[in-house]
Amino acid sequence: MANLRKKLPPLTALTAFEAAARLSSFTRAAAELGVTQAAISRQIHVLEEDFGFPLFRRLHRRIELTEKGRQLFSAASDAFSLIADAAADLRAEGPDDELAISATISFAHFWLMPRIAAFSRAHPEIKLRIVTQDARTRIEAGDIDLALRYGMGTWPDGQAEFLFEDEVFPICSAEYAQSKAPILAPADLVDHPLISSDTDDPIWTGWEEWLAAFSVKAPKKGRGLHCSFYTEAIYAAMNGQGIALGWNRLVADLIRQGRLVRLTDAAIRTRAAYFVVVPTRKPRKESAQQFIEWLREASTSNA
Structure with a gap:
């Protein structure tokens, strides 16, 4: 661990750098992190001193990443994303297992809600949260565990499993x-x-x-x-x-x-069908698998 710390750049400075690079602005990075623009500039200077080369080109009223700055931003962004995903998974574990389900307003209103009490009776330990909106929610970017969608079964943000036609x-x-x-x-x-x-x-x-x-x-x-x-x-x-x-x-x-x-x-x-879509970038919860199995049973009875 000691050797790892020596290899890593200053983490506070790296956080400031990631925000500034992502937002293309020291000002917006300062607002996001709740500090002053001068503090962001100081942290970027610390990082550039540590590496021994510039990470940004300071242009008139804007900043631009250097080639080495782009390499560092790519690595930092990936690393922060991995940490954020791991933190989200750890927060989701525990005795209070909340299962977040996304569905369109019509599907939730007319099909899901009249049936979902049966799932809660069978699995009282699982806390459900239903997110209803017709605008499609990107399940990989948020805290949705699975989405119920109508379409052709090809969505870039998750793996689709067929439920039924109509x-x-x-x-x-x-x-x-x-x-x-x-x-x-x-x-x-x-x-x-x-x-x-x-x-x-x-x-x-x-x-x-x-x-x-x-x-x-x-x-x-x-x-x-x-x-x-x-x-x-x-x-x-x-x-x-x-x-x-x-x-x-x-x-x-x-x-x-x-x-x-x-x-x-x-x-x-219909040309399309109903699917349950599960994020591909995070492990599937046991409660999500139980819900999918219940969906399949519910869809074959009183369809």
């Missing part, structure tokens, strides 16, 4: 269906308000794609409600606002409860 069909409230003439075929749908929701995901099925699968052209100016989120579209359908597209895995419970009804036998299989 199918899409039109749905509405029982009251709405009873108040209208029978809807027997996809072509009958265009005379009704078609509820839609915003999405930036090209693999998400909308009305235009769904109707085109049955050679039906979607109306150019539909009378249906346009919602920001899929959850809003489903609630609009339950409240008699018109007809929405239902993902079977998300609306099956609502259909069994009579809060929604399926219209026509027409359906299309």
Whole structure:
């Protein structure tokens, strides 16, 4: 250990250097570390004195790493990342085993939350934290242990394991269906308000794609409600606002409860599927593996 300390540069100075190099600014590094800009400059000077060569080029109103400075920054960044990952893993261990799960709002609302009490009953020792947001969370950059996603199964931040596919069909409230003439075929749908929701995901099925699968052209100016989120579209359908597209895995419970009804036998299989995604850069928790096994069992019953 003594020999190792002799080989290492001053660690306080190295911390200041890493922040300044990452932020390309002594001022921003000082703000991040809670010290003055002069203190950062002094620590960088200490480090450059220790190495015997400059690490930054001081230009007009900006700094730039030298070639040797870039080499040191690459090594320091990797080393700090390894320490941070190890610290996060150590903090996660212990009797209070929190399992952080990321899911989209609609999947968490309609599929996960109605079922998750069964997991908690089977594993009361595991503390769950559900993070719901439609913007995709990079699981390798945060404290998420696993993510539930809909897509093609290829994400750069983790290893995806297939859960299940889905199918899409039109749905509405029982009251709405009873108040209208029978809807027997996809072509009958265009005379009704078609509820839609915003999405930036090209693999998400909308009305235009769904109707085109049955050679039906979607109306150019539909009378249906346009919602920001899929959850809003489903609630609009339950409240008699018109007809929405239902993902079977998300609306099956609502259909069994009579809060929604399926219209026509027409359906299309989704191009994508549901996956559980696990970070590749950190060891998989035992609780995460238990949750994945529970997911597989839950997905085969009352799908």
